Amino acid sequence: xxxxxxxxxxxxxxxxxxxxxxxxxxxxxxxxxxxxxxxxxxxxxxxxxxxxxxxxxxxxxxxxxxxxxxxxxxxxxxxxxxxxxxxxxxxxxxxxxxxxxxxxxxxxxxxxxxxxxxxxxxxxxxxxxxxxxxxxxxxxxxxxxxxxxxxxxxxxxxxxxxxxxxxxxxxxxxxxxxxxxxxxxxxxxxxxxxxxxxxxxxxxxxxxxxxxxxxxxxxxxxxxxxxxxxxxxxxxxxxxxxxxxxxxxxxxxxxxxxxxxxxxxxxxxxxxxxxxxxxxxxxxxxxxxxxxxxxxxxxxxxxxxxxxxxxxxxxxxxxxxxxxxxxxxxxxxxxxxxxxxxxxxxxxxxxxxxxxxxxxxxx
Amino acid sequence: xxxxxxxxxxxxxxxxxxxxxxxxxxxxxxxxxxxxxxxxxxxxxxxxxxxxxxxxxxxxxxxxxxxxxxxxxxxxxxxxxxxxxxxxxxxxxxxxxxxxxxxxxxxxxxxxxxxxxxxxxxxxxxxxxxxxxxxxxxxxxxxxxxxxxxxxxxxxxxxxxxxxxxxxxxxxxxxxxxxxxxxxxxxxxxxxxxxxxxxxxxxxxxxxxxxxxxxxx
Numbered sequence: 139x140x141x142x143x144x145x146x147x148x149x150x151x152x153x154x155x156x157x158x159x160x161x162x163x164x165x166x167x168x169x170x171x172x173x174x175x176x177x178x179x180x181x182x183x184x185x186x187x188x189x190x191x192x193x194x195x196x197x198x199x200x201x202x203x204x205x206x207x208x209x210x211x212x213x214x215x216x217x218x219x220x221x222x223x224x225x226x227x228x229x230x231x232x233x234x235x236x237x238x239x240x241x242x243x244x245x246x247x248x249x250x251x252x253x254x255x256x257x258x259x260x261x262x263x264x265x266x267x268x269x270x271x272x273x274x275x276x277x278x279x280x281x282x283x284x285x286x287x288x289x290x291x292x293x294x295x296x297x298x299x300x301x302x303x304x305x306x307x308x309x310x311x312x313x314x315x316x317x318x319x320x321x322x323x324x325x326x327x328x329x330x331x332x333x334x335x336x337x338x339x340x341x342x343x344x345x346x347x348x349x350x351x352x353x354x355x356x357x358x359x360x361x362x363x364x365x366x367x368x369x370x371x372x373x374x375x376x377x378x379x380x381x382x383x384x385x386x387x388x389x390x391x392x393x394x395x396x397x398x399x400x401x402x403x404x405x406x407x408x409x410x411x412x413x414x415x416x417x418x419x420x421x422x423x424x425x426x427x428x429x430x431x432x433x434x435x436x437x438x439x440x441x442x443x444x445x446x447x448x449x450x451x452x453x454x455x456x457x458x459x460x461x462x463x464x465x466x467x468x469x470x471x472x473x474x475x476x477x478x479x480x481x482x483x484x485x486x487x488x489x490x491x492x493x494x495x496x497x498x499x500x501x
Numbered sequence: 502x503x504x505x506x507x508x509x510x511x512x513x514x515x516x517x518x519x520x521x522x523x524x525x526x527x528x529x530x531x532x533x534x535x536x537x538x539x540x541x542x543x544x545x546x547x548x549x550x551x552x553x554x555x556x557x558x559x560x561x562x563x564x565x566x567x568x569x570x571x572x573x574x575x576x577x578x579x580x581x582x583x584x585x586x587x588x589x590x591x592x593x594x595x596x597x598x599x600x601x602x603x604x605x606x607x608x609x610x611x612x613x614x615x616x617x618x619x620x621x622x623x624x625x626x627x628x629x630x631x632x633x634x635x636x637x638x639x640x641x642x643x644x645x646x647x648x649x650x651x652x653x654x655x656x657x658x659x660x661x662x663x664x665x666x667x668x669x670x671x672x673x674x675x676x677x678x679x680x681x682x683x684x685x686x687x688x689x690x691x692x693x694x695x696x697x698x699x700x701x702x703x704x705x706x707x708x709x710x711x712x713x714x715x716x717x718x
Binding site: 359452 | 590
């Protein structure tokens, strides 16, 4: 609408220029009026183009000066005494009213258009124009405003409808993503918890057998992790998801794992994979050497430094680190794996005190 | 019956109360004296039952279905003269912290084994307070603005204990004795209780009510 009203004004200025050049070559007042009109137009539309929308002050200046004052001024000093000589400057009022229609609210708009109409009637009265000229001009003045207003209203309505449609599409996509995630959880639950519960309910297995109890405990642990992961919405999921794989593997091999996570940062995927590989190997060591069926995996992050620390702890017999020759697993799969991605692994143990493997990234 | 610890259980899962009855039934040093689905029902049993005699330790489920908040439940139980050990299926950290602030003596998830549970009940009954990695983790990673200030040593022991290490190993790592390490954990808990001590101005009461209703969500 900015561009449309500006083009409207440019056409009127062109008419003005031609009219002045043709008929009023020797009348400085008309040149002055043209200059004023041009200057105000540049001010109004130039600032509007730069800022993206009209400045009300300049619009009012345009309405009052170009629309209301110039016609009367030309009558008074420009020696205009025929309606034809006044025609070009009257046109400016119609483009003023068009601009007013897209900027001003209802009552101020009506006031501005009424003001323009009255001064123009007065101007034509002063040059005693014919009724047809007066009616025709008033008509175009009012309809410039009405058309501009209608276009603007239509465009805004279309814009709103488009925005609504976009918002609806985005909401639908978010819903779809949530649904996909829920479905994934449901499928996982279906294959594990639901299958176990259904079998137990059917009475076909002995619920108290060690095998069934183990399976129930494993699935309960998994559900617990799922709930906590979902509750911790601010945390990024890449590390938690990678660790979940390692933990699930260990649980299948009958190790009970207590997992706790806090404020995990987003890390490159190879770092998440390296952490998970190292945790998998550390858990393997617990299972093989620690003589306990319980391990603790704790992953915490420092969001400001984008660092992460994962510990794998058991409460088994531990060993004396002075007599320690790292086995292939710890050395290659834990130390080397962490070093590859710029991380570090630290081992801490003493006889009778369990083993603590700490993984840090960056190292 | 000297030396026998009386235990009450507030949990609205019937299967769990049955399971707990059979679990604790095998423990000569513990006696489960009453179970109820809500704290109100425990403190004021329906007429045919004998009036409630406060148990030494009440096991309280963190999340009950009667719209009560852990804070409110714990304050009522403490007022009745019992100590409180909170249990739950999932460690909702905000609620765990709220429980300790309200004066609970310990917190455990329900997946712990029987020896751990029995040891915790005995610790709570003896007034020592029970510690668990899940409680330590909730305190160590509490980032609410009203958290108490911990010294670096307290924090290190708390973090190591939260990561699953035994108190003995955490003490060795910090270069202190087990007693000192346990003292640190007790101090952390005491700081939370201090910060959560009931206050009696109207504004403070309004704040407590607000916090409790937030906790509820």
